[in-house]
Amino acid sequence: MKKFQTLLYYCYSPIAEAEQFAADHLKFCKSLNLVGRIIVADEGLNGTVSGAKDDCAAYMDAIHADERFAKTEFKIDDVEEPTFIKMHCRYKSEIVHSGLRDTSIINPNERTGKHLEPADFKEMIDQEDVIILDVRSNYEHSLGRFKNAITLDIENFRDFPEKIAELEQYKDKKVLTYCTGGIKCEKASALLLHHGFNDVYQLHGGIIKYGKEAGGEDFEGKCYVFDNRIAVDVNTINPSIVSxxxxxxxxxxxxxxxxxxxxxxxxxxxxxxxxxxxxxxxxxxxxxxxxxxxxxxxxxxxxxxxxxxxxx
Incomplete structure (x- = not known):
């Protein structure tokens, strides 16, 4: 039986005095003997932490007890050992760097793509009026991606806004966005809506949740993750290697x-x-x-x- 867990999560929720929150949150994580990487910004939290199951449970309880983060959804993996060496909790301007000067145009709490649960995403991906859009970086989608997905030549998510013009041809389609855990899609779908795309969706919980709830069907290859596992298997139905x-x-x-x-x-x-x-x-x-x-x-x-x- 695996004794440790790795938790992947995010929450867009305003944090007052976020820089001080980051310092305090680091101490809290250390008190639970957790390791991982958390980004704190005025707009919310973005983290992956790992530790003993009881410590992870205590962490999730504490996050959910804070009314700002009560809606946080954790993607939980049982692991043989902690998947980080150290604990980092840093304040940054955004929890996902968008590359935009005016970030107010993509507030996920105000407007974002329609969330699709894995079963609904699976049902839609083969429809003729649908395109599947991978909003991750080159090294991520080169390792694994959904069948027939459109991928973008970007090194970081901050390059995504520059690629909107290349997607204009799909404005009359249903655009289904996806990423690892869902956090990038919140901003990517919001930006597409801002630029006049009318029918935009996002895979709720990302590739990781899709693997857990829909068996990962038609996800080709492996999923890149930001810890020392580097890559994880997703597809248990029709797995393949594409890289x-x-x-x-x-x-x-x-x-x-x-x-x-x-x-x-x-x-x-x-x-x-x-x-x-x-x-x-x-x-x-x-x-x-x-x-x-x-x-x-x-x-x-x-x-x-x-x-x-x-x-x-």
Whole structure:
């Protein structure tokens, strides 16, 4: 029986004095022996935390007891061990950086796409007047995506607004957006509505909830996650692998970060190329003086930044 859990969640809800809240919340998480990464902003919370089941239960109870976050929905995975090394809780301007100067035009509490539960999303995806839009980054959708999904060439979600013009041709369609846990879709669907798309939906709970409640059917490949698991299986009905090794083109589902920290590129890399290049994306990175030792996993703990809201 697995003794630990990983919780993925978000909540768009205004937080007064959010920077102080972040500092206090870090102390609270430490008191529960949790590890993970939480972003706090004036607009709400975005987090993934991991720890013993009882500690995770206490954390969820505390979040739900706060009336600001009572609506928070947790995606819960049972895991063999905590999926982070340290605990970070940081204040930022947004819980998902939109790249917009005027963020007031995409307030998910005022207007966002129609939420589709996994069963409803599954029923709609094959309809002729529907397009499925992946709002995640390149390295995420290269590892796994829904069958026939439209993917965008973006490195970060803040690049999404620049891609709206490319989607104009789909204004007369039903646009079904999806992401890992739902948080990016809240802003992506709101922005599409702002630009005149009239029939916009979003997969409630994202890929993770779809896997749990709908078996992940027609999600091809694996789902990238932002902890040391790197990728998780979603599809238990008709699974497949769609990603290929960045170096040799062999079909591979293994996602890594380049061992050169100044590159840190997210790539799919097979074990043979990983061994040959010592976890680097290229020979140039392999020869870099700061190259991190490759242990086969391709996951590296980030170098702590000199800020007050991180465990040293």
């Amino acid at each position: 290929k090794c960045y170096n040799c083109g062999t079909v591979s589902a293994k996602m890594i970060n380049c061992a050169n920290p100044e590159c840190n590129e997210h790539i799919t890399q097979c074990d043979d190329c990983g061994s040959e290049l010592q976890g680097c994306c290229s020979s140039a990175c392999m020869d870099h003086p700061r190259k991190r030792p490759y242990n086969g996993s391709g996951y590296y703990v980030k170098v702590p930044q000199p800020v007050n809201l991180s465990i040293k």
